[in-house]
Amino acid sequence: xxxxxRGAEMENMCREDLMNLIQSTNFTVIEISMYLDTxxxxxxxxxxxxxxxxxxxxAVDIYERKFGPLTIYNVENDGSWDWVxxxxxxxxxxxx
Amino acid sequence: xxASCDVSQFDEEVRMDSDEKLxxxxxxxxxxxxxxxxxxxxxxxxxxxxxxxGAGSNNGPGLRPNIRPGMRPGGRPNMRPGxxxxxxxxGGRPxxxxxxxxxxxxxGGRPNMRPxxxLPEGWRPSDGMRSNSVSSDMELHSEWNCGSRMIRDNEGRxxxxxxxxxxxxxxxxxxxxxxxxxxxPPVMAYVPWQQWGDLYEPECGLKQGTIFKDLNYVFCxxxx
Numbered sequence: 001x002x003x004x005x006r007g008a009e010m011e012n013m014c015r016e017d018l019m020n021l022i023q024s025t026n027f028t029v030i031e032i033s034m035y036l037d038t039x040x041x042x043x044x045x046x047x048x049x050x051x052x053x054x055x056x057x058x059a060v061d062i063y064e065r066k067f068g069p070l071t072i073y074n075v076e077n078d079g080s081w082d083w084v085x086x087x088x089x090x091x092x093x094x095x096x
Numbered sequence: 097x098x099a100s101c102d103v104s105q106f107d108e109e110v111r112m113d114s115d116e117k118l119x120x121x122x123x124x125x126x127x128x129x130x131x132x133x134x135x136x137x138x139x140x141x142x143x144x145x146x147x148x149x150g151a152g153s154n155n156g157p158g159l160r161p162n163i164r165p166g167m168r169p170g171g172r173p174n175m176r177p178g179x180x181x182x183x184x185x186x187g188g189r190p191x192x193x194x195x196x197x198x199x200x201x202x203x204g205g206r207p208n209m210r211p212x213x214x215l216p217e218g219w220r221p222s223d224g225m226r227s228n229s230v231s232s233d234m235e236l237h238s239e240w241n242c243g244s245r246m247i248r249d250n251e252g253r254x255x256x257x258x259x260x261x262x263x264x265x266x267x268x269x270x271x272x273x274x275x276x277x278x279x280x281p282p283v284m285a286y287v288p289w290q291q292w293g294d295l296y297e298p299e300c301g302l303k304q305g306t307i308f309k310d311l312n313y314v315f316c317x318x319x320x
Contacts, residue, residue, distance in 0.1 A: 024298035031307045035290065044292040052298070 007058055015067045019089060022063060022070070025056040 010018060032049045039045050060070060068086035069075045075083045293310045301307030 024302040027302045028298040028307050031301065042292055048295065
């Protein structure tokens with residue numbers, strides 16, 4: 001589950017580890033969302049969704065701040081198209 | 097809410113299905129009579145309907161009427177596609193009836209499927225019960241014997257499988273599904289409602305293909 005300690009740990013993750021965390025957390029959020037499709041009132045499912053979606057947002061924020069945008073929707077144009085200036089999210093390139 | 101139990105209404109509908117007046121007499125040929133509805137029982141190999149065998153049957157004199165899809169040994173149709181289900185309570189089973197509501201019939205009267213998928217006790221396969229087609233792009237061809245069989249698809253791939261089609265009369269069918277034939281209604285599947293349980297950590301869940309421990313099964317054909 002997401003915690004303050006896990007958030008601090010994310011700050012120190014390398015690109016590949018953080019990407020793995022994002023992918024697995026994203027999968028978890030999707031899994032829980034599908035469970036909630038059929039159990040919309042389940043408090044356990046709702047709680048887990050809240051926890052993991054918050055964890056995912058936090059991980060994405062850290063990743064994009066440190067390593068660049070994950071999607072073209074979050075590209076910040078500072079005079080150049082950064083999307084092609086840095087490795088794409090799916091490219092390997094662990095710096096750890 | 098449990099549906100009303102209106103056997104008489106059901107019986108009336110069955111009678112309306114026939115183009116002739118139906119008799120509540122026992123079948124003179126099979127001598128079986130349903131204790132509930134006083135209609136002749138459907139017997140293995142043929143449905144005796146509600147009339148003496150051969151009396152006005154479309155199959156000609158001396159022949160029993162065809163088994164119709166949805167009919168069970170008790171002599172009543174399990175399902176009435178496109179029409180309402182009338183009769184007795186379903187015993188709490190899901191209300192699934194194509195094109196109609198479930199007024200409720202006892203599900204206990206359906207054929208007793210054996211765990212191994214074989215025919216119910218007392219049933220024997222017959223040509224009339226076999227399915228003549230395989231509704232799949234991959235048509236299976238089989239060479240059958242009582243020990244094992246070889247199946248192959250249209251691309252020439254073959255596989256040896258153990259014989260599962262043995263009953264008291266031995267090997268009798270080409271395909272485990274074909275042995276069900278037309279004597280049973282179309283499938284009604286039941287999937288247990290998932291309950292919240294333990295989760296894997298995200299990294300583990302991604303590798304397993306599910307975060308729910310309860311759903312993590314080994315699927316033959318992929319990971320066996």
